[in-house]
Amino acid sequence: MLKSLFGLKDAGSKADRRPEEGSIALEPSPISYLSPALLALEEWKWPTPGEIRAQLLGNNCGELWRSIPNGHKWLNYFDYYESLFSSFRGKKPKVLEIGVDRGGSLVLWKRYFGIGSQIVGIDIKQDCLSFDRPSDGIHVRIGSQDDPVFLESIVDEFGPFDIVIDDGSHIVSHQIASFNALFDRGVKVGGIYMVEDLETSYWGQRTGQADLPVTFIDFARAVIDLMHKPYVDQDYGAFLIEQTSGAALEVPYITKIVDQVRFFDSIVAFYRRDRLPPVVEHLFNT
Numbered sequence: 001m002l003k004s005l006f007g008l009k010d011a012g013s014k015a016d017r018r019p020e021e022g023s024i025a026l027e028p029s030p031i032s033y034l035s036p037a038l039l040a041l042e043e044w045k046w047p048t049p050g051e052i053r054a055q056l057l058g059n060n061c062g063e064l065w066r067s068i069p070n071g072h073k074w075l076n077y078f079d080y081y082e083s084l085f086s087s088f089r090g091k092k093p094k095v096l097e098i099g100v101d102r103g104g105s106l107v108l109w110k111r112y113f114g115i116g117s118q119i120v121g122i123d124i125k126q127d128c129l130s131f132d133r134p135s136d137g138i139h140v141r142i143g144s145q146d147d148p149v150f151l152e153s154i155v156d157e158f159g160p161f162d163i164v165i166d167d168g169s170h171i172v173s174h175q176i177a178s179f180n181a182l183f184d185r186g187v188k189v190g191g192i193y194m195v196e197d198l199e200t201s202y203w204g205q206r207t208g209q210a211d212l213p214v215t216f217i218d219f220a221r222a223v224i225d226l227m228h229k230p231y232v233d234q235d236y237g238a239f240l241i242e243q244t245s246g247a248a249l250e251v252p253y254i255t256k257i258v259d260q261v262r263f264f265d266s267i268v269a270f271y272r273r274d275r276l277p278p279v280v281e282h283l284f285n286t
């Protein structure tokens with residue numbers, strides 16, 4: 001499996017760790033720099049269902065989800081959700097979720113974030129309108145996540161949001177279109193834009209979701225590179241506090257508004273912040 005996914009000839013010896021002809025790996029793949037010990041193939045055994053479910057005990061989000069019918073979730077997500085979202089609980093956040101389906105997660109987020117939270121779900125299926133409950137702070141609108149005009153109307157009506165969750169089509173071009181339409185105008189400063197189910201990018205052509213030559217994870221890596229744009233071909237001298245006062249850098253807009261990109265298994269989260277340009281100060285005794 002390791003070989004076919006990443007195009008490695010063999011994880012065991014340095015000489016063999018070359019990308020296979022025709023593989024998806026870059027030449028040379030960054031993976032080829034990992035040590036043979038870290039690439040050695042291992043058995044990875046599943047615990048029993050009981051043992052896995054027991055791990056959800058004490059996880060607020062996971063316990064709530066198990067009490068709500070009409071959903072399916074990767075069970076490892078609940079730790080990630082807690083890590084990303086627990087600081088918003090009880091603070092009346094505005095949450096946009098792309099992908100309503102049977103309405104299970106709308107109810108989950110409402111109960112999880114609590115009284116005063118506003119949960120907005122969007123979907124292409126007309127029948128999802130049956131989950132629209134404005135008096136409970138749950139709103140549903142119908143449209144496609146790759147339609148920037150529709151997304152703009154959602155931001156105008158309800159936004160900006162503290163949290164955006166993309167659990168929609170899982171088509172890479174759609175994930176990117178939604179990020180482009182929503183990250184700037186649709187997410188509050190201090191908010192989080194999260195995309196889940198990124199495993200779908202790795203399922204190959206069968207599902208039609210990997211519709212671009214890049215995965216969404218490649219796209220997120222590019223955002224990380226752009227976070228670091230100020231440093232390209234520079235050194236400390238350009239960032240010394242004594243020299244930066246009144247001066248300016250020229251950077252892509254995204255560099256100024258993302259200050260963290262967090263990767264989990266199949267999830268990536270972008271933190272919307274107004275960054276200051278990087279500055280270095282030396283405090284030496286002599």
Ligand SMILES: C[S@@+](CC[C@H](N)C(=O)[O-])C[C@H]1O[C@@H](n2cnc3c(N)ncnc32)[C@H](O)[C@@H]1O
Pocket residue numbers: 070071072097098099100101102103104105106122123124125143144145146167168169174
């Ligand atoms: C995985 S389900 C959502 C599950 C839901 N978030 C939950 O956890 O209960 C994905 C949903 O995305 C919707 N969807 C598919 N393509 C879409 C698109 N282009 N725009 C918006 N929603 C879309 C599907 O109709 C489906 O209901």
